[in-house]
Amino acid sequence: MAETTTRRQPATEFAGLLGQLPADTADREAITVEMPYTGDELGTVPAHTAADVRAATDRAADAQESWADRSFDERAAVIKRYHDLVLDDQAELLDLVQRESGKSRRAAYEEVLDIAITSRYYAYHGDEHIESRRRAGAIPFLTKTVEHHHPKGVVGIISPWNYPLTLSVSDAIPALLAGNTVVLKPATETPFTALRAVSLLREAGLPEEVLQVVTGRGSTIGTPLIENSDYLMFTGSTETGKAVAEQAGHHLIDCSMELGGKNPLLVFDDADLDRTVEGAVRGAFTNAGQLCISLERFYVQSGIREEFERRFVDAVEDLKLGTSLDYEPDVGSLASAEQLEKVQSHVEDARERGARVLTGGQARPDVGPYFYEPTVLADVTDEMSVASEETFGPVVSIHEFEGPREGIALANDSERGLNASVWTENSELGHAVAERIECGTVNINEGYVATWASVDAPMGGMKESGLGRRHGREGIMKYTDSQTVAEQRLAPIAAPSGVPDDLYTTGMTAALRALKRMPGFR
Ligand code: NAD
Numbered sequence: 384m385a386e387t388t389t390r391r392q393p394a395t396e397f398a399g400l401l402g403q404l405p406a407d408t409a410d411r412e413a414i415t416v417e418m419p420y421t422g423d424e425l426g427t428v429p430a431h432t433a434a435d436v437r438a439a440t441d442r443a444a445d446a447q448e449s450w451a452d453r454s455f456d457e458r459a460a461v462i463k464r465y466h467d468l469v470l471d472d473q474a475e476l477l478d479l480v481q482r483e484s485g486k487s488r489r490a491a492y493e494e495v496l497d498i499a500i501t502s503r504y505y506a507y508h509g510d511e512h513i514e515s516r517r518r519a520g521a522i523p524f525l526t527k528t529v530e531h532h533h534p535k536g537v538v539g540i541i542s543p544w545n546y547p548l549t550l551s552v553s554d555a556i557p558a559l560l561a562g563n564t565v566v567l568k569p570a571t572e573t574p575f576t577a578l579r580a581v582s583l584l585r586e587a588g589l590p591e592e593v594l595q596v597v598t599g600r601g602s603t604i605g606t607p608l609i610e611n612s613d614y615l616m617f618t619g620s621t622e623t624g625k626a627v628a629e630q631a632g633h634h635l636i637d638c639s640m641e642l643g644g645k646n647p648l649l650v651f652d653d654a655d656l657d658r659t660v661e662g663a664v665r666g667a668f669t670n671a672g673q674l675c676i677s678l679e680r681f682y683v684q685s686g687i688r689e690e691f692e693r694r695f696v697d698a699v700e701d702l703k704l705g706t707s708l709d710y711e712p713d714v715g716s717l718a719s720a721e722q723l724e725k726v727q728s729h730v731e732d733a734r735e736r737g738a739r740v741l742t743g744g745q746a747r748p749d750v751g752p753y754f755y756e757p758t759v760l761a762d763v764t765d766e767m768s769v770a771s772e773e774t775f776g777p778v779v780s781i782h783e784f785e786g787p788r789e790g791i792a793l794a795n796d797s798e799r800g801l802n803a804s805v806w807t808e809n810s811e812l813g814h815a816v817a818e819r820i821e822c823g824t825v826n827i828n829e830g831y832v833a834t835w836a837s838v839d840a841p842m843g844g845m846k847e848s849g850l851g852r853r854h855g856r857e858g859i860m861k862y863t864d865s866q867t868v869a870e871q872r873l874a875p876i877a878a879p880s881g882v883p884d885d886l887y888t889t890g891m892t893a894a895l896r897a898l899k900r901m902p903g904f905r
Contacts, residue, residue: 397426400578403585404428404596405442408435414571414599419485419716420706422752428574428598433607436566439595440611443537443564446592451534451562455514458560459506464587466502469495472583476576478708480548483573485716485753488709490670494548497835498580501553504838505859509560512856513863520869523904527870532863534562535637539612541605541627543619544718545673545775547573552580554616554639555594557859565594568608570619572719574598610634614862617641618675621773621799621847628850639851639861641675642844643773644801647794648678648830649816651787651807652686658828659806660694666804666830668702668757671714672777673722676802676824676831679774681781682793688783692761695781696742699757704750717753717776726755726776729769733780738763743777771797787812791819800845804830821845823852 401409411429418425450458469476473495480491513532520526538558542550547570555565569577574596581596597604601623609615609630615638617627624642631638648666650659666678683691705712717723723746730744743758755777763770763780770780784790794803803822807813810827817825823843824834835842841852851861878887898904 397575397578400575400582401428403578403582404598405431405435405439411435411599416483416572416575417719418482419718419753420482420751425483426575430599431597431604432599433604436568436597436604436607437611439566439597440537440539440608442592443566443595446590447534447536447562447564450559450564450590450593453562455510455560458562459509461584461588462502462506462556462560465584465589466499466506468583468587469498469502469580476548476579479579480576481708481715483576484544484547485706485718485751486670486673487705487712487715489713490674490715491548493669493832494546497546497549497553500836500838501549501556501854504854505557505560508839509557509859512859513561518867521871521876523898525872525874526876527872529868531866531868532561532860533866535862535864536563536613537611538563538565538614538616538862539608540565540567540616541601541608541619542567542569542577544570544572545670545675547576548580550618551577552584554618554853554858558614558616558862559589559594561859561862563614563862564592566608566612567594567596568601568604569596569598571598571600606630609636612636614638624849637851637861639843639853640849641851641853642801642847642849643775643799644675644677644822644844644848645680645771645773645797645799646676646678646802646804646822646831647680647682647797647820648804649784649790649794649806650681650683650687650691651790651805651809651812652684653808654687654806655808655828656687656691656694659691660698662804662806662828662830663695664698664702667779668699668714668777669830671717671755671757672779673718673775674831676835677775678802678804678830679769679779680794680797681779682784682790683781684790685783685785688781692741692759692781696759699742699759702757704747704754704756706751714757714777716751717755719753722776723753723755726774726778729767729772729774729776730758730760730778733760733763733767733769736764736767738767738769738780741781773799787816791816795819795821798847801843801848802826802831802834823848 413427416425518528520528618641621642624640702713741759743756747754757777760780800821813827841857842854843852
């Protein structure tokens, strides 16, 4: 077992990062941030008040016009520099992400990767999506119609603790490039990672007021942030998301809700089992299963169920738990006592109701206070909480199916619809099945990375997994208000003066019939 290399840090360690917060708020009540690897204190941040949030959104509103007045290329230059700084600074960033969230270094590296991919994509392609463009006019040649996209104004971002680096800033990048200013409320458990990410953005040239961070509890500062934003980007649980969307609706602001999943994996008889087992292990146990697109429900076709189960369990038993700040451990800690409690309660409930534990099923306080073994369950039935509720931990259940129709029905038997994974050597079958699965992303012969990292394409949830999309065109357009400007030339779209209405409508009707027959004008 790798040795713990985390240590209690002097209180001054994060003085520079706390300097990123709004001035004169240092004397607020202190919130302790914990290191999940050991349960020790990492540092403290101020619990900002509603008035602090309003002050931040006011400053962001004042700064927005001059930020939007810069050209897209000027804004993109900041993001391109940020891309390089994150890659250059990755060792220190990875240490911080690991210490604050308890995750393995490999899971932490996914965050660096995501920031680089997102920054590059939107810095080089964002303007293609939001630049003004000609649209077909009401009457060919007579109506000149142009579509513009204007920034919404101040975007509020509320983010969770599970991917504290990327989920704090990756959604801010398209918002900033579209000319908005941002006020970010990171998860109460992981503010230092967000502050470090923001300090790098400032180093890259982002003016201070253009992206500000407020720290504190969602129950206190969530509402004022929603009330004072022009758009809300929320990532978190479905339960909190519903309350947040209700408030956004009350204030008639648009919002994007990236919420929880209960994600299925389907393995067909013809799957390449070496690849499938490797991908299934990664898809289920990356970040100890604390990943919104992590796979928790496995459905395996009857012909290979036994062999898959045996090989999968063997691979899971080979996973190494550990707390070192290097790539040695495969699986890190759960993020908190609350997470450990939820995972334990799901497994205990399943056990008591007759599920079999094929491997795992125990907490591992010998490794760290919140560690839990990667766990595989069989004989899981509908009344068990693990069957339908998101565990958000290292627990999967294996079920069997006979044919594609049954596999699809089982995959869709959930209120959630975030991500799915399909394994087969038959590409045609894979795509046909994928299209029938009610999830915003479906990966064929991969767990989650293929869709997530395809940042040119939209990503988000169906059903109770969310509203709106990140990535691609949708991921930047949502931060804009569209505006249509149409100039009518020469003649009005009405009877010209002196022309009787019956003559005008007869002529117009003939023109409409002709336009339908002309492919270029349909
Ligand atoms: P959470 O809903 O408890 O918290 C998310 C954020 O909301 C935090 O910043 C929290 O402080 C804030 N918050 C809490 N109460 C609030 C309130 N009343 N008003 C406004 N804000 C409030 O979620 P979590 O436990 O931090 O994250 C885990 C959940 O997030 C899981 O369900 C996971 O699936 C989901 N998630 C989804 C995605 C996605 O892209 N779909 C990504 C990561 C995590």
